[in-house]
Amino acid sequence: MNIPYTVEARPDTGLPNGKLGIWLFLASEVMLFGALFSTYILLRVGAVEWPHGELSVVLGTINTIILIGSSVTMVMAWASLKMHNWGRHRLYLALTFLLALVFLVNKYFEYSEHLAKGEGPWHSTFLAIYFTLTGLHGLHIVGGMIVMAYFLGPGAKMWKTEPDRFANRIEYTGLYWHFVDLVWIFLFPVLYLL
Amino acid sequence: MDQPTTHSTTRPHDAAHHEELGFWRKYVFSLDHKVIGIQYAVTGLLFLLFGFTLMMIMRFQLAYPGRPIPFIGGWFGPDKAPGGIMLPEFYNQLGAMHGTIMVFLGVVPLAVGGFGNFVVPLQIGAPDMAFPKLNMMSYWVYFLGGVTMLASFFLPGGAAQSGWTSYPPLSVIAPTGQTGWLVGMIFLITSSLLGSVNFIVTIVQLRAKGLSYMRLPFFVWAQLVTAFLLLLAFPPLEAAGILQLMDRLAGTSFFLPSGLVVTNQVLTGMTGTAAGATRAGGGNPILWQHLFWFLAHPEVYVLILPAMGIVSEVIANNTRKPLWGYRAMVYSIVFLGFMSFIVWAHHMFMTGMGTAMSAFFQTTTMIISIPSVVILTALLLSLWGASIRFTTPMLFALAFLPMFGIGGLTGLPLGLAPADIHLHDTYYVIGHFHYVVAPGTIFALFAGIYYWFPKATGRKMNDVLGAIHFWGSFICINLVFMPMFIQGLGGMNRRMYDGGMQYAHNAGLLKWNIVIGFAAWGLGLFQLPFIVNFFSSIKWGALVDKNPWQATTIEWSAPSPPGHGNFVVEPIAYRGPYEYSVPGSAKDFTPQFEPERA
Numbered sequence: 187m188n189i190p191y192t193v194e195a196r197p198d199t200g201l202p203n204g205k206l207g208i209w210l211f212l213a214s215e216v217m218l219f220g221a222l223f224s225t226y227i228l229l230r231v232g233a234v235e236w237p238h239g240e241l242s243v244v245l246g247t248i249n250t251i252i253l254i255g256s257s258v259t260m261v262m263a264w265a266s267l268k269m270h271n272w273g274r275h276r277l278y279l280a281l282t283f284l285l286a287l288v289f290l291v292n293k294y295f296e297y298s299e300h301l302a303k304g305e306g307p308w309h310s311t312f313l314a315i316y317f318t319l320t321g322l323h324g325l326h327i328v329g330g331m332i333v334m335a336y337f338l339g340p341g342a343k344m345w346k347t348e349p350d351r352f353a354n355r356i357e358y359t360g361l362y363w364h365f366v367d368l369v370w371i372f373l374f375p376v377l378y379l380l
Numbered sequence: 381m382d383q384p385t386t387h388s389t390t391r392p393h394d395a396a397h398h399e400e401l402g403f404w405r406k407y408v409f410s411l412d413h414k415v416i417g418i419q420y421a422v423t424g425l426l427f428l429l430f431g432f433t434l435m436m437i438m439r440f441q442l443a444y445p446g447r448p449i450p451f452i453g454g455w456f457g458p459d460k461a462p463g464g465i466m467l468p469e470f471y472n473q474l475g476a477m478h479g480t481i482m483v484f485l486g487v488v489p490l491a492v493g494g495f496g497n498f499v500v501p502l503q504i505g506a507p508d509m510a511f512p513k514l515n516m517m518s519y520w521v522y523f524l525g526g527v528t529m530l531a532s533f534f535l536p537g538g539a540a541q542s543g544w545t546s547y548p549p550l551s552v553i554a555p556t557g558q559t560g561w562l563v564g565m566i567f568l569i570t571s572s573l574l575g576s577v578n579f580i581v582t583i584v585q586l587r588a589k590g591l592s593y594m595r596l597p598f599f600v601w602a603q604l605v606t607a608f609l610l611l612l613a614f615p616p617l618e619a620a621g622i623l624q625l626m627d628r629l630a631g632t633s634f635f636l637p638s639g640l641v642v643t644n645q646v647l648t649g650m651t652g653t654a655a656g657a658t659r660a661g662g663g664n665p666i667l668w669q670h671l672f673w674f675l676a677h678p679e680v681y682v683l684i685l686p687a688m689g690i691v692s693e694v695i696a697n698n699t700r701k702p703l704w705g706y707r708a709m710v711y712s713i714v715f716l717g718f719m720s721f722i723v724w725a726h727h728m729f730m731t732g733m734g735t736a737m738s739a740f741f742q743t744t745t746m747i748i749s750i751p752s753v754v755i756l757t758a759l760l761l762s763l764w765g766a767s768i769r770f771t772t773p774m775l776f777a778l779a780f781l782p783m784f785g786i787g788g789l790t791g792l793p794l795g796l797a798p799a800d801i802h803l804h805d806t807y808y809v810i811g812h813f814h815y816v817v818a819p820g821t822i823f824a825l826f827a828g829i830y831y832w833f834p835k836a837t838g839r840k841m842n843d844v845l846g847a848i849h850f851w852g853s854f855i856c857i858n859l860v861f862m863p864m865f866i867q868g869l870g871g872m873n874r875r876m877y878d879g880g881m882q883y884a885h886n887a888g889l890l891k892w893n894i895v896i897g898f899a900a901w902g903l904g905l906f907q908l909p910f911i912v913n914f915f916s917s918i919k920w921g922a923l924v925d926k927n928p929w930q931a932t933t934i935e936w937s938a939p940s941p942p943g944h945g946n947f948v949v950e951p952i953a954y955r956g957p958y959e960y961s962v963p964g965s966a967k968d969f970t971p972q973f974e975p976e977r978a
Contacts, residue, residue: 187507187945191585203510203585210577214611221616221671225623225634228667308631311663315634318626 193351208358212365215326219369222322226315226376237312242296246378249292250370256285257367260360267353272345276338279356282363283334286327293324316377323373326366333359409520411512412944416519417498418836421829424490427526428822429907431481434474436904441466442879443897460538471877472541473557477529479544480561483679484568485526487821491686492572492610493522495828496579496603498836502935502942503597505588505951505973510581518574525567532560543875545672548635548665552627553642559628562621569618572610579607588934591953594710595972597933598696598703598957601710602689605717606682613678613721620671627663638662666731673724681720683817684784685713687824688755691777694827695759697931698774699766700968702958705758712751712758719748729797730804738797745795752788756781771929772846776827779854780820787815790865805875808868811861819857826850826910833914834928838940839921845913852906859899863892930969933957937973 195202230236263278300306300313307317337356344352401410410416440449446465449456453464460470501509509515532539537555540546551558583604587596596604623634639646639662696703703709725733725741760781768774790812793799803809826849834840867889872880879893880886927936934951951973959970 189506189508189510189512189586191510196585199584201585203581206584207511207577207581210580210611211573214573214577214615217612218615218619221619221674222623225619225667225671228664229634232664306630307626311633314626314630314632317630318623318632322622 421494428486434478439897445878468877473539506586522571528564576607576610598692599689602685609678617675633663677724678720687821690828694777696958698769704761712754716751773827773831783819806868807864811864841917845909849910856903
């Protein structure tokens with residue numbers, strides 16, 4: 187039994203199943219982060235005073251650049267597949283993974299600086315929402331890294347048998363990765379700058 | 381051509397391409413949407429029975445407060461019911477878990493996971509769901525969520541006890557059971573999200589050739605809208621659940637206001653604020669209510685829309701007429717889905733959110749009643765002039781109409797802020813939403829079980845037992861919920877573990893607690909014919925062919941039960957879903973999947 191449209195697009199919708207699926211999933215993710223951003227707004231509007239300058243703008247900026255860079259390498263990983271350049275694809279996918287790792291290491295330094303002072307999420311409402319939002323975003327980074335590791339490792343052999351399907355999978359991973367990047371683009375000004 | 385080739389009575393074992401799988405892959409970790417659908421349905425039914433049992437125990441406490449629970453009172457142990465007498469905390473646990481189990485573990489898995497999984501791919505002529513592995517995963521994540529919820533009864537302090545709504549601050553300071561509830565909910569939400577993505581992709585992508593959107597059976601439309609509600613409304617509750625977990629485990633105070641005093645101690649634990657410098661404001665308990673009801677109002681429509689879909693199928697089939705106003709029904713259900721996202725704060729008129737907010741939400745609430753009335757009216761008009769076949773599924777479907785009507789109409793006073801202030805948190809509310817969900821949705825689900833049972837098993841359920849089940853349930857369920865309107869209008873509050881006897885104004889209303897108690901236990905008894913019928917019909921029910929109800933939609937072109945991959949011949953839709961009694965036709969039904977008019 188074969189499920190239709192797993193690789194090729196359905197003519198009247200113009201989409202393969204997976205692409206519609208990942209877009210729907212991202213729609214639900216928008217609602218998840220949307221709810222948390224709304225929480226942030228509500229708490230901040232209700233606060234007597236809101237702390238400024240608690241976070242290192244330098245580290246935040248570096249992380250923003252890293253994530254934007256990883257989005258670029260992600261696109262390159264997919265484009266290389268489309269140009270049938272397997273070596274370049276491996277390189278760019280590994281680079282994306284590496285940039286994600288650097289992001290997390292950076293985040294670790296930021297977290298430990300606060301925790302060393304005894305200022306965890308219990309310290310203030312600002313740090314509470316900071317740890318919740320960036321923690322959840324960090325989990326999404328880890329999730330993306332697991333998927334990338336799978337395609338660098340055991341998942342890569344699909345390229346030999348079903349190259350189109352494999353390219354689609356990398357494309358969907360990319361869509362997810364851009365979303366995770368986009369969330370950070372919102373998080374950075376909201377938490378570090380405003 | 382009365383007998384197209386697809387009308388042979390081949391059993392699935394004769395069908396081609398049947399790969400043999402081992403027991404575990406075939407029945408437990410199956411990728412087949414039909415097996416997963418049945419897994420969902422059976423698990424959902426068991427949870428419904430369990431949740432109902434909790435209520436039967438609670439009803440004894442309400443009818444006879446302070447008396448030891450008969451027969452099973454000794455099972456609960458001294459921390460829940462010393463000497464068999466229910467403690468208030470235990471009553472609260474039963475109440476919270478009754479609501480949670482019925483909604484999230486019973487009705488939704490049965491209506492969406494069960495019927496959606498089993499029927500939707502068959503009705504759209506697809507070989508399976510778009511993502512079979514994801515489908516299996518949704519079921520097992522749901523199962524884990526269910527196990528977590530059940531296990532929370534055994535945590536120190538028992539299960540969650542802050543109501544199914546888990547309002548803070550009480551829920552944040554409640555015993556460990558609440559953490560179990562939150563973790564369980566995160567599993568259930570994840571399961572629903574995976575499922576809803578799968579449903580939407582399946583319906584959009586895997587429709588058979590010729591099956592345009594306006595040829596979709598109404599049930600498929602209902603499932604499509606439901607899937608969108610689950611997809612977009614559940615994530616905010618997931619967010620809220622994460623925030624409440626942070627409050628409970630990481631010492632944040634998203635939902636605890638500053639300066640909250642519990643048993644003479646200031647509770648807020650913000651080190652930043654305790655040091656004297658106000659770094660940021662305290663939390664906001666109303667925030668939880670907004671996030672919760674942003675899910676939970678669409679959730680109400682998640683409960684009712686699949687039921688409307690089932691009832692539409694059964695009514696069209698048993699009136700032998702096209703549905704009256706199919707297009708209007710489709711537009712209504714889509715509009716209903718959209719509107720359900722902007723009515724949530726009508727649950728919160730009592731929070732003091734202000735008259736402007738109340739005015740907005742009561743207006744949207746009045747607007748959302750219009751499409752519901754359109755659908756109900758269309759179904760009612762479908763009966764007009766029909767020679768109705770009173771089959772067992774039709775009995776339940778017919779009962780759905782007035783029952784949902786009562787539930788819906790009694791909701792209007794609750795949607796208007798001035799009336800709601802009087803009725804809020806009384807038994808009137810309980811009566812209202814149970815009329816929608818119990819004799820409404822659950823009756824529709826029973827209709828669906830009797831209707832599609834032949835497709836799933838190749839055998840029909842017994843009609844005599846079905847009639848006993850129906851009439852007994854119908855009478856008892858009305859005796860349960862009708863008196864609640866009287867109690868509620870008299871001012872009796874909900875969630876009172878002593879049935880309200882501590883208040884003088886309830887004195888004249890307490891006798892109804894005894895009536896409701898006996899009706900509820902009677903309702904429990906009348907489910908026995910169903911249970912017997914369900915299991916005995918699998919083995920001994922009358923054998924049927926592909927299309928025992930002489931129905932028109934595509935699922936009836938597959939063998940009963942369909943093999944792996946569903947259809948022997950790839951189905952093509954030639955016409956709309958409800959071509960019954962077409963003038964000039966030799967028979968009174970013209971199936972979607974038959975090439976030409978006879």
